[in-house]
Amino acid sequence: MVFRFSKEDGLSGFIPGYNVRTDLALEAHEVLSAREELPGVEVEKDGDQDIVINRVAITTEQGARSMGKAMGNYTTLDVPGLRKKNTALQDKVVRVFYKEIQRMLNLNGEQNIMVIGLGNWNVTPDALGPRVVQELFITRHIMQMKPEILGEGYRSVCAFSPGVLGITGIETGEMIRGIAEHVRPDIIVAIDALAAHRMGRLFTTLQISDTGIVPGSGVGNRRLAINRETMGIPVYAIGIPTVVDAVTIAGDSMDALAVSLKKESPQGNAFANVVQGMEWGEKKEVIHDVLQPFAGDLIVTPKEIDTQIEDISLVIAASLDAAFHPKIAQEEEERGKIH
């Protein structure tokens, strides 16, 4: 049981009609497909016991409306083992993920790539994007000035972290667009920390999509879309859940209490019916009471988030390096043979 949001709520990242905020298409599909038909949404499963791959395609406007997500393709890797430090598994994820990135990006020929590290580098759970950018192999300036240093097997990659509105006074979207107009990349890849619905997703799910970044997604609420419409070139987004919205925890706790009582007694059952009958407005008031004075700006995150962010950033940076540069992909494959 989940609270139903009225459509006019317009809370970003929330699945229309539910109190479930998630930036993962896969989670939205799980919540919705449990109780309704989802025309215009296709899911394909792949992978093995370590790494489950889901490829979700939202193919119609109706599908997009139901899912509360833009039309396009979303691939997720689910790797529950990632939460524990495991070098061999991390290496395996790199070898699987870089191929999914290549598949999504249709890399061929000599595309120039611009990578954007979204998020606030001063707030640990939002610092994923800047951390990935910091680890990335940057080649654009070398290829322009001294290509002989690199030799064959590399693409032109540049990258930067635009910061957040509160730090710069400038909308992230404005900044990226201005730079893209001068740098003229063929594609943009944006890296962002995401909000998930389920705690179990944190640091274990990797999502790549061809839809870009939509307003209100991510840990730090973007205001402008960063996508093909606004940038004029394909924009891909890679995201990892690092937080759950505190509203989600509050709502889920109420739901869980009702479900728990329902099982037990007639009174519990009656209560569950009451809760199900509640208007969202009422529930929202209850949640806001608990969370005030912060309302919608609270995040739930593990205490030991620093090592999690560190580890997953290295995995993403290595995956991007291998996806972009055939020479590095080859090295990854060779390394893979010894395990």
Added chain:
Amino acid sequence: MVFRFSKEDGLSGFIPGYNVRTDLALEAHEVLSAREELPGVEVEKDGDQDIVINRVAITTEQGARSMGKAMGNYTTLDVPGLRKKNTALQDKVVRVFYKEIQRMLNLNGEQNIMVIGLGNWNVTPDALGPRVVQELFITRHIMQMKPEILGEGYRSVCAFSPGVLGITGIETGEMIRGIAEHVRPDIIVAIDALAAHRMGRLFTTLQISDTGIVPGSGVGNRRLAINRETMGIPVYAIGIPTVVDAVTIAGDSMDALAVSLKKESPQGNAFANVVQGMEWGEKKEVIHDVLQPFAGDLIVTPKEIDTQIEDISLVIAASLDAAFHPKIAQEEEERGKIH
């Protein structure tokens, strides 16, 4: 209504018998005094409309057991206006807080002071202690080697941030004790980020106590006490709430739902009774379901925590500088005259 923990729970920071985790003596007193007598606990109010001062004294072992806090003195400043950037108010807080610090520390003569910045500098909400230490005016080496540079009006202050167990492999308490044995300060002042019960406390309440740091308090769960018993000299603790435990949010949401329904209907009332009748064990299961796989290690914190940490760190560092050094206190007072 709050869940009652069974005593054997032993969760650190939790008020015995309640699902309320707080490192603030004042909050513990508020929760408890609402429904029971509290012998051995005295509260004195002071301050004005901007800054409310509460001086809580736990004077008996029984008081300590009821409150779930060590015997000793706890002074809090409540400054709701601090959450919004307000330079004049920040300056005023410094001028009030440094005097409360002096009062608590009984500074006179030439005490040598060692300041400890507890917490993990890589996790924003836990980085308060290291940030304060970074801003502090360090004088010990100057007073030992070139005291004439400073002249009169200064005390010897040294400071360091021991990091956390996961970074160093060394217990914070071990490290501090080892250093203290060589540095031989007269007193230790430890700075720590705290967990509060109410969101409204975050970054608006400053606590100083003469009890030191007890295991399990703070954002990052210390394991060894840092107090007069373990260090052999007086240990004072300054703490600011920067997070609420996710268990608190989950529990509060359930309580708030029950309270809300109680008002409305007979069914709601019945439900509230059911919840009140629930065993803590049952409720804990419900909460753990929502928070798994992380259980007790999740924190709730505002997205824009970086600027809050930055601002309050400067306030604490300035307060400590003025409390320790008569010359700086004098400058603060002069600055105060122009506002």
Added chain:
Amino acid sequence: MVFRFSKEDGLSGFIPGYNVRTDLALEAHEVLSAREELPGVEVEKDGDQDIVINRVAITTEQGARSMGKAMGNYTTLDVPGLRKKNTALQDKVVRVFYKEIQRMLNLNGEQNIMVIGLGNWNVTPDALGPRVVQELFITRHIMQMKPEILGEGYRSVCAFSPGVLGITGIETGEMIRGIAEHVRPDIIVAIDALAAHRMGRLFTTLQISDTGIVPGSGVGNRRLAINRETMGIPVYAIGIPTVVDAVTIAGDSMDALAVSLKKESPQGNAFANVVQGMEWGEKKEVIHDVLQPFAGDLIVTPKEIDTQIEDISLVIAASLDAAFHPKIAQEEEERGKIH
């Protein structure tokens, strides 16, 4: 005696014909005016015993060629006392410098200002610009979205640090221009760490100019100009020397040796003549021998540069805040009255 560079050397920042690299117009003037007429260059002195103000105006193309600096105005504050921590003097510098900034920028009405923190945040002596940006009061987003929070007395200020080519793969100039085209500020103020000729200048001289940033200046060798020609709006530059070029130290050591010997004996005198008669090419070879394999990319800087950068960044940020926002200027003036 200084080595004469042949014109074709084209080393950036070097005074034409001399082995003196400096980004300070005042130093170039000192070196040159000691031995030649400098038509097209005017110098005006101001200030007091603490803060000497020099206003250098290069008014003709010929003056620009002689000085090796772009035509325009350069104001420097010389504050030898700044190297030692001195809060009262720092406050005084803020009150003098913000007025020089206002004078140079011709601030009136509601200009929108974009501040750029040039340099590499990972290299301490080059991190001045990013540090200043980090401390600056950013208002643009507030004035666009909730101007009532600020009230009267503020201008719109945004700011960012573009990083360096090796980190991003993108020319700093490209990045700034792209962003400026979207943000549409009225003026740009760029902050940069400079190279000086004399060690005594480090952290004690503040320069502001209306010429923007020219290629090859600063600690980190910019490649594209950031000035009115490239940006289409006025570009002001604020710089503080944080390093001396290692080539300068090497050359100066040779000169100093010759000068020292000259005083002493006929042989010394003969030697000095030999050195003066040397071709620059020969001397350069000698220096390159000493500095190889690094040649032109070595900097000389004090070991304790971190606190120097920290202190001067706060002075510049406070000066900019007061220059941009009448409300903050008023507060600075009030604070000034108590000293």
Added chain:
Amino acid sequence: MVFRFSKEDGLSGFIPGYNVRTDLALEAHEVLSAREELPGVEVEKDGDQDIVINRVAITTEQGARSMGKAMGNYTTLDVPGLRKKNTALQDKVVRVFYKEIQRMLNLNGEQNIMVIGLGNWNVTPDALGPRVVQELFITRHIMQMKPEILGEGYRSVCAFSPGVLGITGIETGEMIRGIAEHVRPDIIVAIDALAAHRMGRLFTTLQISDTGIVPGSGVGNRRLAINRETMGIPVYAIGIPTVVDAVTIAGDSMDALAVSLKKESPQGNAFANVVQGMEWGEKKEVIHDVLQPFAGDLIVTPKEIDTQIEDISLVIAASLDAAFHPKIAQEEEERGKIH
């Protein structure tokens, strides 16, 4: 030709009688063995065309006095190719260096190891030690609390960075000793950024010694020895040159000028004789004139030091991990087979 220091100079790190400051025993040996017998100093060469290994043993007090270095063993790896990013070479260095570390440390059985990252994390060229500590695999707390997580093949390693006197007010040596008395490791390994004599050594030479750290060595002038005498257990030191002292550059420039002139003409020859005849006091005055007001506290370092520090820190951390933990050594060897 190098200036001769008078013995009473007592400048730390300087080779007695020469104006050559170096923390590398190998460089001291090179300078000295070029012009005198060195009884009590033995050198053994090893390695290949990529990595030259020198094992210097100072076996008598007389050898120690001549070299200006403590009695003991110093092993250096010279890897000129390291200055350019080269992943395969970095991997090879790890595989060679970890074995030299094991050889020096006599690791066998279950020693507990404490690693110290010396230096100032806020000054890039001095941040080597803290950076290595940050990358190191820390196991002590896991082995004490949950050894089953790791399984076989690991030793207990803890690590911390004590900061510098100016930041903490506490002598590094005091801090380490205090902590060591509680942690009770079997050996200490200290990591430090060094000063070299020749620019070409920067980031290409790795030194490990069994002498600990002596006062005045390193970028940041330690004041207390950190060695077996002061700590009561074996102390090993790993150092990488990241700077050259500015005094060295100034002195070398004078020498180089004289040598260059000597070749050319009778006057040059006469001059060289004059310089050789100069008292050190005179020369020091000349150098101090050039470097004032900073005198002995200036360092020369490449502009792009950040990436150099980053790369070499990863190499050292990986070498230490493999030296300490048989399981990691085994993985390194397997990885080595594919290249």
